[in-house]
Amino acid sequence: MKGLKIKLADDMLVLRQANQPATVINVKGCPIGGDSIVVVAGPCAIENEEILKETAFKVRGSGAVMLRGGAYKPRTSPYSFQGLGEEGLRILARIGEEMNMPVVTEVMDTADIELVSQYADILQVGARNMQNFSLLKKLGQINKPIILKRGLAATIEEWLWAAEYILAGGNSQVILCERGIRTSEPWTRNTLDLSAVALVKELTHLPVLVDPSHATGIRSLVTPMARAAIAAGADGIMVEVHPHPERALSDGDQSLTPKGFSQLMKEIEPIARAVGRRVY
Ligand code: PEP
Ligand code: MN
Numbered sequence: 213m214k215g216l217k218i219k220l221a222d223d224m225l226v227l228r229q230a231n232q233p234a235t236v237i238n239v240k241g242c243p244i245g246g247d248s249i250v251v252v253a254g255p256c257a258i259e260n261e262e263i264l265k266e267t268a269f270k271v272r273g274s275g276a277v278m279l280r281g282g283a284y285k286p287r288t289s290p291y292s293f294q295g296l297g298e299e300g301l302r303i304l305a306r307i308g309e310e311m312n313m314p315v316v317t318e319v320m321d322t323a324d325i326e327l328v329s330q331y332a333d334i335l336q337v338g339a340r341n342m343q344n345f346s347l348l349k350k351l352g353q354i355n356k357p358i359i360l361k362r363g364l365a366a367t368i369e370e371w372l373w374a375a376e377y378i379l380a381g382g383n384s385q386v387i388l389c390e391r392g393i394r395t396s397e398p399w400t401r402n403t404l405d406l407s408a409v410a411l412v413k414e415l416t417h418l419p420v421l422v423d424p425s426h427a428t429g430i431r432s433l434v435t436p437m438a439r440a441a442i443a444a445g446a447d448g449i450m451v452e453v454h455p456h457p458e459r460a461l462s463d464g465d466q467s468l469t470p471k472g473f474s475q476l477m478k479e480i481e482p483i484a485r486a487v488g489r490r491v492y
Contacts, residue, residue, distance in 0.1 A: 218369070218415070219369075220369065220372065220415075224372070224376055225376060225379040225380060225384075226372050226375045226376050226379060226386075226415075226416045226417075226418060227415060227416060227417075228414075228415065228416055228417040229417075232417050233417070234246065234417050234419070235384070235417045235418055235419060236419070237357050237385050237387060237419060239278070239314045239333050239334060239357055240314045240333060242277050242278065242314055242492065243492065244357070244387055244419045244421075244447060244448060245387075245418075245419030245447050246447075247488075247489055247490065248447075248489065248490055248491070248492035249442055249446075249447065249448050249449075249480070249484045249489050249490065249491045249492060250277055250278065250421075250447065250448035250492050251275060251276045251277060251278075251448060251449055251450075251451065251477065251480075251491065251492075252276065252277075252278040252279070252280050252316055252421070252448065252449070252450040252451070253267075253271040253276035253278075253279070253280065253450070253451045253452075253453045253473060254267055254268065254271065254276075254279045254280035254281045254316075254452070254453060255267055255280075255281050255452060255453065255454045255460065255467065256281075256282060256285075256425075256452050256454070256460065256461075256462040256463035256467065257281065257282045257283075257285050257293060257295050257296075257300075257460075257461055257462045257463075258281040258282065258283050258295070258296055258300035258303050258304055258317075259293075259296075259460075259461050260303070261303045261306070261307070263454070263455060263456075264279075264281055264303055264304065264307050265307050265310075266455045266470075267279075267453055267454065267455055267470070268307050268308075268310075268311045268313060269311065270453075270455070270470035270473070270474075271453050271470065271473055272311050272312075272313055273474075274470070274473055274474040274477045275477045275491060276313070276451075276473070276477075277313065277314075277492055278313055278314045278315065278316055278333075278334070279304070279307065279308050279311065279313040279314070279315045279316070280315070280316045280317070280336075280450055280452075281300070281304050281315070281316075281317060282295050282300070282317060282318050282462075283295045283296055283297055283298070283299075283300030283301045283304065283317055283318075283328075284297065284300075284317075284318055284319065284320045284321070284324060284328075285318075285462060286318070286320055286338050286340045286341070287462065292462065293461040293462055298327060300317075301317065301327065301328060301330075301331035301332070302331065304317055304331060304332070305331040305332070308333070314333035314334065315331070315332055315333050315334070316332065316333070316334040316335075316336055316359060316450070317331070317332045317334075317335070317336060318335075318336040318337070318338050319332075319335045319336070319337070319347070319351075320338065320341060320347075321347070322346050322347050322350045325347075325350050325351065325354065329354055329356055332356070333356070333357070334356065334357045334358070334359055334387070335351065335354075335356055335357070335358050335359070336358070336359040336361065336389075337351065337358060337359065337360045337361060337374075338361055339361045339362060339363050339364050339366075339391055339426070340363070340364065342360065342361060342362060342363035342366055342370075342371065342374050343363060343366070343370065343374055345377060348374055348377035348378055348381075349377060349381055350381075351378050351381070351383060352377060352378045352379070352380060352381015352382055352383045353381050353382060353383065354383060355383065355385075356383075356385070357385035357386075357387060358378055358383065358385060358386050358387065359387045359388075359389050359421065359450075360374060360375050360378065360386055360387070360388055360389065361389045361391050361423070362388070362389065362390050362391055362393065362405075362408070363393075364393065364394050364402075365393060365394045366393070368408050368411060368412060371388065371408075371412070372412070372415070372416065375388060375416075375418065386418050387418065387419045387420070387421055387447075388412055388416070388418050388419070388420045388421070389420070389421040389422070389423055389450060390404070390405060390406075390408050390409050390412075390420065390421070390422050390423070390427070390441075390446075391422075391423040391426040391427050392404045392405065392423075392426055392427030392428065393405050400427075400428050400429060400430060400433065401426065401427070401428060401429025401430070401466070402426060402427050402428070402429065403427075404422070404424065404427035404428065404437050404440075404441075406422075406440060406441065406444040407444075409422060409441065409444045409445060409446050410444050410445055413445045413446075419447040419448070420445075420446055420447050421446060421447060421448045421449060421450050422437070422438070422441035422444075422446040422448075422449050422450075423449070423450045423451070424437035424438045424441060424449060424451065425450075425451055425452040425463065425466045425467065425468075426452075426463075426466065428466060429465060429466045430465065430466060431457065431465060431466055431467065431468060431472065434451060434452075434466065434468055434472075434476065435468075435472070435475065435476040435479055438451065438476055438479075438480055439479055439480055439483050442480050442483045442484055442487065442489070443483050443486070443487060445487065448492075449480070451468060451473065451476065452466055452467045452468065453467060453468045453469070453470060453472075453473045454467040454468075454469070455469070455470060457469060477491070
């Protein structure tokens with residue numbers, strides 16, 4: 213790219229070649245990329261069927277088109293809730309089906325790829341696994357869309373090379389997700405790097421989502437950053453929502469209530485329109 217000291221191989225599969233259109237990934241009829249903005253919402257972790265069902269029902273009512281929820285959770289402490297595992301996957305798939313929402317969930321281990329693929333419509337690689345190259349290589353061999361989150365302290369170049377691993381394996385359905393990076397700022401959980409969103413949109417043909425929940429760690433900042441993400445050109449957002457955030461088993465502080473989420477949806481609509489997009 214002119215004026216930028218970017219050293220990437222010209223023939224990298226992630227790069228957008230001249231006249232190459234942006235990649236649109238179709239997930240059960242729901243387009244990610246292109247003109248529309250997609251909203252993925254749900255709890256950090258699947259805790260039980262009732263909570264997931266209530267969350268899904270409410271976020272769908274406000275306009276979310278996909279449901280998220282972790283069954284395998286990468287927690288800092290081994291004593292924190294680790295997720296329900298396969299039981300969580302079963303619950304997620306059941307509720308997704310019932311609500312007619314494609315489902316997104318994280319896969320942490322190569323050994324779980326096959327199982328997670330049986331239940332999920334999109335597999336997520338978490339920030340902590342962005343450079344788990346054996347995981348990336350295996351995900352290159354499956355036929356499911358992958359959300360690749362940016363590593364906690366990854367450069368944009370490292371993030372794109374990580375995506376390249378999946379594309380090089382033959383899986384072209386990669387969705388990038390900026391979720392904040394670690395900086396010297398301690399008052400927010402991470403620092404949302406919106407220039408990275410604009411830059412990877414320019415450099416690559418891949419859809420780019422923003423996760424304003426992990427990017428900030430603070431509930432009141434989620435909606436402002438969601439608005440900013442869409443203004444910066446993101447193709448959608450992934451947001452944590454919990455009916456009782458104070459009782460959530462993980463990430464309650466950054467989870468919106470269903471009411472807060474409904475407000476977020478109202479606020480992103482005019483921003484999407486202002487940048488020539490529409491919320492799908
Ligand atoms: C998540 O989305 O549940 C998650 C753990 O996010 P990250 O990998 O970005 O921390
Ligand atoms: Mn979380």
